[in-house]
Amino acid sequence: TTPAPVLTVNGIEVIYNHVILVLKGVSLQLAEGQIAAILGGNGAGKTTTLRAISNLLKGERGEVTKGSIELRGERIENLTPADLVKRGVVQVMEGRHCFAHLTIEENLLTGAYTRTDKGEIAANLEKVYTYFPRLKTRRTSQAAYTSGGEQQMCAIGRALMANPSVVLLDEPSMGLAPQIVEEVFEIVKDLNQKEKVSFLIAEQNTNMALRYANYGYIMESGRIVMDGKADDLRNNEDVKEFYLGMG
Numbered sequence: 001t002t003p004a005p006v007l008t009v010n011g012i013e014v015i016y017n018h019v020i021l022v023l024k025g026v027s028l029q030l031a032e033g034q035i036a037a038i039l040g041g042n043g044a045g046k047t048t049t050l051r052a053i054s055n056l057l058k059g060e061r062g063e064v065t066k067g068s069i070e071l072r073g074e075r076i077e078n079l080t081p082a083d084l085v086k087r088g089v090v091q092v093m094e095g096r097h098c099f100a101h102l103t104i105e106e107n108l109l110t111g112a113y114t115r116t117d118k119g120e121i122a123a124n125l126e127k128v129y130t131y132f133p134r135l136k137t138r139r140t141s142q143a144a145y146t147s148g149g150e151q152q153m154c155a156i157g158r159a160l161m162a163n164p165s166v167v168l169l170d171e172p173s174m175g176l177a178p179q180i181v182e183e184v185f186e187i188v189k190d191l192n193q194k195e196k197v198s199f200l201i202a203e204q205n206t207n208m209a210l211r212y213a214n215y216g217y218i219m220e221s222g223r224i225v226m227d228g229k230a231d232d233l234r235n236n237e238d239v240k241e242f243y244l245g246m247g
């Protein structure tokens, strides 16, 4: 049996610049303690879906015009991104977005901005380092001089400094060598299993995402066109033909 949903997205529509309808009624669920993947090609609407959940559309001149979003049964569409972080929902943006001129450790500490207890922050930092030993060895390096994989790890580590229960992860594989992508996904799996963090992951790399997710949603032109348990999707002939080569 599937655990209760931590996140429920109900028929949302998103419009950019008042006229461009990009999400045309998207519904999905993330079960507590699980990993769900949103799959599909460039421009399908994966990033927009994550930004709708974390209320980050305003800066892009986008808005949710229909539908609802719930966190453990409570409506959250009107909460600010900062309120969402306090409630344990954080987003890791596509393209990593580390502060290039800060060290890895300084970058991680910026993720604790909603917290004040110094002891807890220090303990959290040590915890991040146990999951990302590479970040520990690079702690005093300027982010600009670390590898793409290390920067992706830094972005995830920074999100973890807010002590989230739900992480929205946008295209973690982007620009990374397959072996590094695998290393990142292994850490995600570890965090999911040991820390009980739920992950909603937008990915073009269908094959990799379905190896790690429990459940998958396939998007095309702003709609979910197929969904199912990850293992079923991996063995589905249409998915194999149209999506497994991607990424």
Ligand code: ATP
Pocket: 016, 017, 020, 022, 040, 041, 042, 043, 044, 045, 046, 047, 048, 049, 060, 061, 062, 171, 202, 204
């Ligand atoms: P990608 O992997 O390229 O990020 P995606 O599946 O995440 O693809 P979105 O970034 O959500 O797709 O984009 C969905 C559609 O919305 C695309 O057609 C895109 O051009 C459009 N779009 C995205 N951002 C804006 C914006 N700020 N203003 C207008 N249209 C936008």
